[in-house]
Amino acid sequence: MEMLTLSNTKINMLNTLAVLKRLWMIRRRYPASYWIKALGPLMTYLPFAFLTSYISRVNHAETSTEVQLYIFTGVVVFSVITNNLSDIGFSVLQEKQMGTLSLNFMVSSSLQPLMNGALLYSMIFQLINIGLFSVLGFFFFQSHITIDFTHLTLSLILLFLFSSQLSFLYSYFLLYAKERGTVHRILTGGLMPMICGMTFSVRLFPKSIYFISQVIPMTHLLDIVRYSVIKSDISETQYWYKIIYLVICILVLRVGNQKLYNNMIRRVKKNGDWEKI
Amino acid sequence: MAIGKKYKYYINLILAMAKKDYLINSKYPLSTFMSLFDVLISYLLISLTAFFIGKSFGYDSSFSASMNAFLLSGLIIYQFFDVAMNGLVYGIIVEKNLGTLNRNFASPAPKVLLLSGIVVYSFILALIRIAILLIAAKFLFGIGFFLSWQTFVFGGIVALCVMIISSGYGFLGAGITVSTEDPALYLFLMQRPFVIFTGVFYSIMVLPMFMKLISYMIPITYGIDLFRHLTLEHATFVPWKVEMLIIGLSVVLFPLMGILAFKKIEKSFLKKGTLNMFE
Numbered sequence: 001m002e003m004l005t006l007s008n009t010k011i012n013m014l015n016t017l018a019v020l021k022r023l024w025m026i027r028r029r030y031p032a033s034y035w036i037k038a039l040g041p042l043m044t045y046l047p048f049a050f051l052t053s054y055i056s057r058v059n060h061a062e063t064s065t066e067v068q069l070y071i072f073t074g075v076v077v078f079s080v081i082t083n084n085l086s087d088i089g090f091s092v093l094q095e096k097q098m099g100t101l102s103l104n105f106m107v108s109s110s111l112q113p114l115m116n117g118a119l120l121y122s123m124i125f126q127l128i129n130i131g132l133f134s135v136l137g138f139f140f141f142q143s144h145i146t147i148d149f150t151h152l153t154l155s156l157i158l159l160f161l162f163s164s165q166l167s168f169l170y171s172y173f174l175l176y177a178k179e180r181g182t183v184h185r186i187l188t189g190g191l192m193p194m195i196c197g198m199t200f201s202v203r204l205f206p207k208s209i210y211f212i213s214q215v216i217p218m219t220h221l222l223d224i225v226r227y228s229v230i231k232s233d234i235s236e237t238q239y240w241y242k243i244i245y246l247v248i249c250i251l252v253l254r255v256g257n258q259k260l261y262n263n264m265i266r267r268v269k270k271n272g273d274w275e276k277i
Numbered sequence: 278m279a280i281g282k283k284y285k286y287y288i289n290l291i292l293a294m295a296k297k298d299y300l301i302n303s304k305y306p307l308s309t310f311m312s313l314f315d316v317l318i319s320y321l322l323i324s325l326t327a328f329f330i331g332k333s334f335g336y337d338s339s340f341s342a343s344m345n346a347f348l349l350s351g352l353i354i355y356q357f358f359d360v361a362m363n364g365l366v367y368g369i370i371v372e373k374n375l376g377t378l379n380r381n382f383a384s385p386a387p388k389v390l391l392l393s394g395i396v397v398y399s400f401i402l403a404l405i406r407i408a409i410l411l412i413a414a415k416f417l418f419g420i421g422f423f424l425s426w427q428t429f430v431f432g433g434i435v436a437l438c439v440m441i442i443s444s445g446y447g448f449l450g451a452g453i454t455v456s457t458e459d460p461a462l463y464l465f466l467m468q469r470p471f472v473i474f475t476g477v478f479y480s481i482m483v484l485p486m487f488m489k490l491i492s493y494m495i496p497i498t499y500g501i502d503l504f505r506h507l508t509l510e511h512a513t514f515v516p517w518k519v520e521m522l523i524i525g526l527s528v529v530l531f532p533l534m535g536i537l538a539f540k541k542i543e544k545s546f547l548k549k550g551t552l553n554m555f556e
Binding site: 032033035036039043046047048050051052053054055056057058059061064066067071183185186189190191193194198199200201204 | 307308311312314315318319321322323325326327328329330331332333334344462464465466469470472473477478479480482483484
């Protein structure tokens with residue numbers, strides 16, 4: 001009798017695709033939720049764009065396209081990070097709330113397919129949504145943009161790598177913490193954009209806060225993306241230093257996530273229940 | 278005597294709903310604590326952005342002080358319409374998630390009061406947020422708001438009017454949220470567009486014409502403008518007496534329309550038996 005055997009890698013891959021399909025089916029039931037996410041970057045950007053127009057009007061000056069572009073790139077970068085965090089974090093939280101987290105774990109003895117499926121889902125939809133938003137924006141601002149494609153590609157790769165590692169860390173936080181989404185909303189909607197300078201230059205900060213902002217990798221992500229598309233206030237050398245710093249941060253996050261995950265598995269084996277993390 | 282008892286029952290009902298909200302929120306201390314600083318953080322982000330934009334034109338900090346007061350006024354009034362409009366909808370979403378919506382709607386208590394009870398707790402939180410915002414603005418930027426008791430009283434009355442008008446949208450939103458599967462539908466249609474159209478962070482005069490027309494149709498826009506006129510002596514975009522008239526009429530009409538819309542939706546899902554079917 002011939003036995004059907006599948007390697008672990010193949011099982012994980014199939015489970016990842018199954019999660020992707022399941023997420024798509026869940027989200028398809030909520031079209032407004034999808035659209036609110038798709039139009040999220042535009043909805044975030046518009047108030048700032050009108051604020052720029054208002055301040056120009058009050059001061060009888062011409063609306064500064066450079067400032068609008070500066071804000072626009074910040075909104076794009078933060079939308080990628082925020083969407084990744086919510087897509088992956090809330091997918092895991094949803095499984096916990098539905099009581100199916102243990103089921104996911106049992107199928108492939110790991111939570112990785114669930115995380116990877118959510119990541120894949122997030123990437124596909126961000127490529128469509130934020131990609132479209134960025135292309136439209138860059139078309140609008142085309143006369144003010146000087147794209148360096150090599151730098152931009154490298155910056156985007158780092159952006160996706162960093163945001164995915166951060167999202168894994170965030171999903172572990174959601175599994176541990178008693179949280180209803182408020183912390184997520186405040187961190188990604190206000191605190192982080194403020195400290196990292198989503199819509200302004202962090203050089204405006206007093207020294208102590210400026211130092212904090214420089215420790216946070218997202219500040220440098222914003223800088224390198226801006227450097228790739230607009231005239232930025234950093235030099236080529238600073239750009240590469242920032243790249244090195246970000247690579248280190250991604251590696252630290254990767255190792256940290258692995259340790260946290262192993263720690264969680266140990267806890268689960270002790271408790272015997274994923275839902276009791 | 279019987280009427281007195283009835284009102285006492287109504288008040289107890291509202292307080293019971295508010296207490297339930299408090300108990301639910303106390304289970305999530307981190308979320309509750311951080312939500313108190315929500316508006317302050319938004320204010321810092323927006324005022325720093327305004328400062329950055331101003332600096333790009335070469336303006337100094339005195340420019341920033343008047344701009345800060347302008348932003349502060351928008352955020353204060355935003356809290357009032359957020360409480361009534363989004364508070365009602367989020368309250369329904371929480372009830373749905375907890376699975377207690379059916380039970381509440383099956384009780385003989387007036388549904389409008391049940392929903393109003395949901396807002397009471399959010400209203401108290403909003404007042405704390407505004408207090409934190411004003412204290413922080415004073416200490417961080419030296420901006421004093423409500424410089425006289427008149428501005429405090431008249432500004433407060435306008436803010437309360439905005440809250441009552443917003444409750445009309447809130448009741449409508451609650452009806453939509455109860456009867457549809459997608460909790461984000463209402464937020465997609467109203468919450469975020471309202472921030473753009475009502476001019477929380479800027480004057481609606483900078484909007485393109487088609488957006489301006491939409492803004493004129495939302496009474497909250499006039500509320501924000503009148504609030505700024507009373508507290509900061511800003512010029513209004515239509516005569517302030519006309520704005521008062523619009524607000525006065527809306528205070529009566531909008532909650533009524535919202536309640537009627539909610540009752541109609543409620544009737545339809547009770548008839549179909551689809552209440553809370555999409556949990």
